[in-house]
Amino acid sequence: MPRRFLVTGGAGYVGSHLVAALGDRGDTPVVLDNFSIGHRGAVPAGVQLIEADLADPVAVDAALAQGPWDAVFHFAALSQVGESMRDPLRYLMENAGNGMRLIDACVRHRVPRFVLSSTAALFNLPGDGPIPENAPIDPQSAYGESKWAIERALRWASQVHGLRYACLRYFNAAGADPQGRLGEDHRPETHLMPLAIDAALGRRPPLTVFGTDYPTRDGTCVRDYIHVTDLAAAHLLAVEAMARGDVRWNLGNGAGYSVMEVLQAVERVTGRAVPHVLSDRRAGDASSLVASAEPALRAGWQPRYAALDDIVRTAFLWRQAHPNGYGS
Ligand code: UFG
Numbered sequence: 001m002p003r004r005f006l007v008t009g010g011a012g013y014v015g016s017h018l019v020a021a022l023g024d025r026g027d028t029p030v031v032l033d034n035f036s037i038g039h040r041g042a043v044p045a046g047v048q049l050i051e052a053d054l055a056d057p058v059a060v061d062a063a064l065a066q067g068p069w070d071a072v073f074h075f076a077a078l079s080q081v082g083e084s085m086r087d088p089l090r091y092l093m094e095n096a097g098n099g100m101r102l103i104d105a106c107v108r109h110r111v112p113r114f115v116l117s118s119t120a121a122l123f124n125l126p127g128d129g130p131i132p133e134n135a136p137i138d139p140q141s142a143y144g145e146s147k148w149a150i151e152r153a154l155r156w157a158s159q160v161h162g163l164r165y166a167c168l169r170y171f172n173a174a175g176a177d178p179q180g181r182l183g184e185d186h187r188p189e190t191h192l193m194p195l196a197i198d199a200a201l202g203r204r205p206p207l208t209v210f211g212t213d214y215p216t217r218d219g220t221c222v223r224d225y226i227h228v229t230d231l232a233a234a235h236l237l238a239v240e241a242m243a244r245g246d247v248r249w250n251l252g253n254g255a256g257y258s259v260m261e262v263l264q265a266v267e268r269v270t271g272r273a274v275p276h277v278l279s280d281r282r283a284g285d286a287s288s289l290v291a292s293a294e295p296a297l298r299a300g301w302q303p304r305y306a307a308l309d310d311i312v313r314t315a316f317l318w319r320q321a322h323p324n325g326y327g328s
Pocket of ligand 1: 079080081120170171172173190192193195207209210211220221222223259282285289
């Protein structure tokens with residue numbers, strides 16, 4: 001029987017890829033978005049849309065009242081590490097406040113399962129080893145701190161009210177729908193891969209490389225890039241895994257690439273040079289973030305687009321076909 005899911009931030013980058021995956025599977029996603037970041041063009045025709053702001057408790061309550069829901073997926077959030085270091089209280093108030101308001105409404109409306117879009121920005125381990133889900137929590141940014149606050153709230157909602165939850169800590173989401181239906185379009189764009197692709201296409205000024213003195217193999221930050229469609233698949237699996245208990249999964253490919261290595265991949269895939277300039281560190285950046293995704297892999301998660309060049313290729317093809325993203 002088709003199941004019905006509420007997806008907050010379903011018009012955003014990762015959320016829209018989950019909405020597509022749910023639709024492909026025959027389930028019924030309902031998108032809740034205020035379009036402050038998401039795009040109307042990312043919501044497929046025929047998908048029910050609730051235009052609402054999670055800061056508005058009356059609107060949140062009205063949305064949850066449209067259940068029953070098999071689960072709520074919570075993506076809607078501010079998500080820029082750098083911005084969160086310029087305006088930390090905004091991140092804490094909006095992300096944590098909205099998350100807790102939504103959890104509270106889920107408890108009152110007897111939603112059985114809650115899946116949180118969480119982040120690798122919870123961690124800051126020395127060295128470049130893979131990070132397991134039980135590694136010490138030590139956010140280096142207000143963004144990471146805001147997601148940790150929601151994870152903690154979920155723990156209490158589970159313990160006291162029986163709300164089952166999954167915290168999915170993405171490492172670096174990247175790439176675009178392999179069928180070309182969806183892609184990455186942040187305004188402003190701050191992420192490495194789309195900026196490097198646009199720099200290669202001559203659509204932006206040279207890319208600024210933030211920091212060349214990190215304790216990594218070439219001095220630039222190392223990240224674990226995970227295809228957004230593989231992330232969507234992990235969400236579907238998490239809903240099944242929650243039948244066996246609450247879930248905390250780190251989601252990445254277990255392979256780290258430096259900023260310079262990403263630029264080289266973009267050059268291989270596009271066949272063009274990526275103009276760039278070297279610069280100082282960006283506040284809030286950890287040196288190396290690589291996932292150990294063992295629990296998700298044991299539960300049957302099988303990333304299909306693990307090769308860095310495949311991730312870059314899907315992002316490049318979408319950008320070529322959509323030079324203005326989802327439009328003005
Ligand atoms: N970088 C540059 N130049 C740029 C943009 C990025 O050198 O113009 C570098 C960053 O300093 C970082 C790496 O490229 O070392 C990746 O940066 P992104 O901004 O693409 O991604 P982040 O690692 O900062 O953050 C992403 C998500 C967060 C998430 C985090 C967890 O945006 O939501 O991954 O790893 F929390």
